[in-house]
Amino acid sequence: MEINLAKKAAGEKAAEYVESGMNIGLGTGSTVYYTILKLGEQVKSGMKLKAIATSLATEKLAKECGIPIVDFSATQELDLTIDGADEVDGKWNLIKGGGGALMREKIVAAASREFIVVVDASKKVDYLGKFPLPVEVIPFGWEVTLKHIKALCRTAYLRTKGAEIFVTDNNNYIVDMPIKSIISPKQLELQLREIPGVAVTGLFIGMASKVIVGETDGKVVEL
Numbered sequence: 001m002e003i004n005l006a007k008k009a010a011g012e013k014a015a016e017y018v019e020s021g022m023n024i025g026l027g028t029g030s031t032v033y034y035t036i037l038k039l040g041e042q043v044k045s046g047m048k049l050k051a052i053a054t055s056l057a058t059e060k061l062a063k064e065c066g067i068p069i070v071d072f073s074a075t076q077e078l079d080l081t082i083d084g085a086d087e088v089d090g091k092w093n094l095i096k097g098g099g100g101a102l103m104r105e106k107i108v109a110a111a112s113r114e115f116i117v118v119v120d121a122s123k124k125v126d127y128l129g130k131f132p133l134p135v136e137v138i139p140f141g142w143e144v145t146l147k148h149i150k151a152l153c154r155t156a157y158l159r160t161k162g163a164e165i166f167v168t169d170n171n172n173y174i175v176d177m178p179i180k181s182i183i184s185p186k187q188l189e190l191q192l193r194e195i196p197g198v199a200v201t202g203l204f205i206g207m208a209s210k211v212i213v214g215e216t217d218g219k220v221v222e223l
């Protein structure tokens with residue numbers, strides 16, 4: 001599929017920024033998947049890396065690729081994190097969490113000196129919000145947390161997987177907010193953070209240091 005060509009182009013380009021000896025963060029999703037495969041090849045060729053994974057799925061994939069996985073007891077500062085996004089606006093603000101890994105993704109990105117975002121061109125938007133904004137909430141009292149979130153977005157809903165509630169790697173739940181157009185991401189972030197029970201939002205504001213966009217013809221544009 002052409003979209004996979006775009007994801008592969010962006011994901012592999014980002015691997016070029018990784019140097020031997022680095023401590024890196026590895027994101028989650030189908031675009032950074034290609035970064036991880038490429039880094040696996042580089043490790044097999046002798047590159048020395050230590051990586052912190054943003055999800056159990058990424059940890060499994062990285063280990064299969066031979067990339068050494070550590071946790072924050074080994075290092076609290078990362079040289080670089082590479083991760084995907086569900087939307088990127090013109091100021092490089094992001095919506096993340098489509099795959100449900102937003103909490104660990106935010107912790108890892110915030111611990112990194114550089115944060116490279118890899119996306120296909122369909123993720124670029126003028127205003128964030130077409131993609132429903134994921135908000136991780138703790139299970140206790142999720143009904144009342146959802147009620148508070150609905151005051152900001154009446155169509156917000158609890159994420160499910162089949163007939164079950166979707167559970168994150170942190171044993172939390174996710175509320176998705178189909179807002180359509182987020183005029184002030186910062187203000188929304190502050191409003192959501194004030195709600196008891198909200199663990200983290202999928203708004204990543206002012207965190208990206210580079211955005212690599214893959215096109216369906218396999219070319220990349222670096223922003």
Ligand SMILES: O=C(CO)[C@H](O)[C@H](O)COP(=O)(O)O
Pocket residue numbers: 027028029030031032083084085086095096097098099100101102105
């Ligand atoms: O935030 C994420 C997971 O929580 C992903 O980075 C985001 O969903 C993008 O994924 P993909 O590269 O598969 O489109």
